[in-house]
Amino acid sequence: MKLRVLSVASEAVPLVKTGGLADVVGALPDALAPHGVAMTVMVPGYPAVLKAIGKARAIHAWPSLLGEPARLLAARLGEHALLVLDAPGYFARGGGPYGDSAGHDWADNWRRFAAFGRAAADLAGGAVKGKRFDVLHAHDWQAAMAIAYTRFAPPPQAAPLPSVMTIHNMAFQGNFGPETFPALGLPDAAWSIHGVEYHGGVSFLKAGMEAASMITTVSPTYAAEIRDAQFGMGLEGLILSRGDRVRGIVNGIDTAQWNPETDPALATTFGLRKLDRRIRNKRALEAEFALEPDEGPLFIVISRLAWQKGMDVLLEAVDHLVGIGGRLAVLGSGDAALEAGFHAAAARHPGRVSVRTGYDEALSHRMQGGGDAILVPSRFEPCGLTQLYGLAYGCVPVVARTGGLADTVIDANLAALQAGVATGIQFDGVSASALCAALSRAVALYHRPEQWRAIQRNGMKADFSWNRSGKAYADLYAQLVTETP
């Protein structure tokens, strides 16, 4: 019998995406299927999602879900079941999933995602005819209340099924004021340090972490790092108290979407055996970004422009990057000051630095296929996916040694080069001087073509598919089902 898992998240590729969470949630059903898991994904019915699913059947209705009417729509995500919470009062608005088009969070996010969690908990608990689940898997704070409701709501609303709380980013916790508590519909007993209460307010992520049978995060190193205050961001104590109930399972990549041999976005497809063809993508990319073509390395960045990603540090290192013969193409959006900083750098170095702001999936593929090296100088990085795409595409990652970046890139130190296992460059401590030194190492290696090719090939040969991590999640679900009486 297949294990039935309900995976609840606020984003999923190809329906709605603001970051790596969507890639992972969208890829998990396929990743789990070979391991005997039937995964159903549940997402909110934002306008883009409702448009993508077209006409769909309602399989359940709530006259009032924390104050707004809602329906559950049944649709498909590829081969798999998809459930969409259609609640116009919460989700029928312009802007993004979490805020308006100016980037301000919606003031009622607490109610929107509490309602989403409440609906998922009802579903997990068997309230919807014809739907039964063995495990509830919630991703990030937006889905965390699903687990909290299964544990803290009074019977019969509580559901005794095992649950997994996956933390994709500890920096986003869903913390709200105490005035929100009465509207959540939880008993007073849930207002406690082992419930939803957190420093006098409500924390959705903390509640999910307290209630979950198991907590996972998206790399082993990040699972260890969040035991410390610097990375745990206030929740390190809770992580420590959950002991061996915290695991790190590294993300994979969707190798159907990210394969340089078949990628329709590329000017020229290429592979391990046809690596020479890559240069055509580089020339196309230079033209697209109006960069001077030359023999030096072309560095790329595909990122949210945010403090987490160390983009301010990169701005400090841009003059050095250009000074040692590098060029830089940036695709990103986010912080207005950082965007302005990159535009200023491009103005200072015409033909050497070029910036595209906004979100462009196809361009991100062309950059991985044509750039020589991708820069990921993150201050913290739970997993990171762009370095994995870079590895698969022969775009050598230059990364800070933290979180998933530490786990997925093998630094080209002397020993690794001699052993023939290096896949990129790592540096310690996110500072301009450390990044400049890493850039200098990258440029030096680039000018030793045999070594550079070996590094590219090692990355392209490495297996970052979901095979191993899919099995790890399947084993985890099986363990939880076995332990649950």
Ligand code: ADP
């Ligand atoms: P995070 O989720 O913290 O932003 P990840 O590296 O896990 O970081 O995932 C980011 C995802 O978003 C990747 O799929 C990356 O290619 C994509 N991405 C980020 N910024 C852009 C952009 N401006 N245009 C297109 N894709 C982007």
Ligand code: GLC
């Ligand atoms: C978060 C993290 C990123 C991770 C992604 C998917 O957005 O910032 O490191 O890769 O989730 O798990």
